Amino acid sequence: xxxxxxxxxxxxxxxxxxxxxxxxxxxxxxxxxxxxxxxxxxxxxxxxxxxxxxxxxxxxxxxxxxxxxxxxxxxxxxxxxxxxxxxxxxxxxxxxxxxxxxxxxxxxxxxxxxxxxxxxxxxxxxxxxxxxxxxxxxxxxxxxxxxxxxxxxxxxxxxxxxxxxxxxxxx
Amino acid sequence: xxxxxxxxxxxxxxxxxxxxxxxxxxxxxxxxxxxxxxxxxxxxxxxxxxxxxxxxxxxxxxxxxxxxxxxxxxxxxxxxxxxxxxxxxxxxxxxxxxxxxxxxxxxxxxxxxxxxxxxxxxxxxxxxxxxxxxxxxxxxxxxxxxxxxxxxxxxxxxxxxxxxxxxxxxx
Numbered sequence: 001x002x003x004x005x006x007x008x009x010x011x012x013x014x015x016x017x018x019x020x021x022x023x024x025x026x027x028x029x030x031x032x033x034x035x036x037x038x039x040x041x042x043x044x045x046x047x048x049x050x051x052x053x054x055x056x057x058x059x060x061x062x063x064x065x066x067x068x069x070x071x072x073x074x075x076x077x078x079x080x081x082x083x084x085x086x087x088x089x090x091x092x093x094x095x096x097x098x099x100x101x102x103x104x105x106x107x108x109x110x111x112x113x114x115x116x117x118x119x120x121x122x123x124x125x126x127x128x129x130x131x132x133x134x135x136x137x138x139x140x141x142x143x144x145x146x147x148x149x150x151x152x153x154x155x156x157x158x159x160x161x162x163x164x165x166x167x168x169x170x171x
Numbered sequence: 172x173x174x175x176x177x178x179x180x181x182x183x184x185x186x187x188x189x190x191x192x193x194x195x196x197x198x199x200x201x202x203x204x205x206x207x208x209x210x211x212x213x214x215x216x217x218x219x220x221x222x223x224x225x226x227x228x229x230x231x232x233x234x235x236x237x238x239x240x241x242x243x244x245x246x247x248x249x250x251x252x253x254x255x256x257x258x259x260x261x262x263x264x265x266x267x268x269x270x271x272x273x274x275x276x277x278x279x280x281x282x283x284x285x286x287x288x289x290x291x292x293x294x295x296x297x298x299x300x301x302x303x304x305x306x307x308x309x310x311x312x313x314x315x316x317x318x319x320x321x322x323x324x325x326x327x328x329x330x331x332x333x334x335x336x337x338x339x340x341x342x
Binding site for chain 1: 174181184187188191195202205319321324326327328330332333334335336338
């Protein structure tokens with residue numbers, strides 16, 4: 001039997017509180033998981049996840065803390081109606097994403113990595129226009145340091161529970 | 172500025188799914204945190220939490236994996252109307268609880284430790300009688316191994332986000 005897993009970065013409480021102030025109204029996944037940056041999702045058996053956990057430990061050791069900068073609210077339209085806090089791509093984040101996707105089982109990403117924190121989704125076209133129109137000029141500038149990422153699994157009700165934390169540069 | 176922190180054990184997905192099947196109907200905290208065993212809650216500043224995190228690391232190293240056994244549904248009535256999965260006290264769990272409460276800042280517990288996973292709360296007396304009456308004979312026997320605990324913090328909306336995982340007996 002396989003379970004669904006996710007590898008994510010949780011931003012600071014300040015950013016999570018900001019994102020939740022939007023998600024409460026615009027994101028039906030609001031109650032299922034705190035605000036996050038997804039690095040990978042995959043399915044795995046119990047045996048596979050033990051191996052993945054070991055691999056993530058060694059990946060974490062080989063990376064250093066890096067800065068994560070949020071500059072603006074953006075949208076994936078016309079691909080889909082997801083509104084998000086756009087994270088500036090940095091070498092530290094890109095390299096972590098790349099190594100995780102190369103070394104952890106599961107499908108390779110089909111698209112370029114656009115790091116983001118979702119604040120609205122499953123909106124109709126009209127809702128999307130209204131919400132994005134009112135949020136796109138918001139001043140959401142913020143910078144912080146990322147020093148860890150988390151491995152989560154999904155419960156039957158669709159919510160996510162944390163299995164393990166990996167600290168960058170730590171043994 | 173202080174934040175609210177919690178130290179908890181998340182049981183296996185199987186137990187979390189079971190607990191959520193009850194919590195969905197009977198626990199208004201259903202969406203705020205996955206099913207858990209609380210070891211301690213406390214308030215701390217950023218500086219204090221770094222120290223607490225180091226202390227929790229060394230506590231985790233000094234403890235070994237232990238078995239956690241659930242035998243029945245129970246209730247804290249008449250103290251309050253909380254219905255829970257009762258966890259059999261074991262030396263491993265008691266010692267971990269005791270060391271965390273001795274070494275981590277915050278108030279010492281006023282009552283004996285009754286390890287439990289809440290499945291219903293904030294029920295009226297009538298609701299409590301109905302629900303507990305129908306659940307108290309449920310066959311919820313289950314045993315599993317605990318090999319980790321987690322440090323969480325509370326967001327503005329009342330939900331909890333995981334800060335760190337501590338694996339028992341690991342460096």
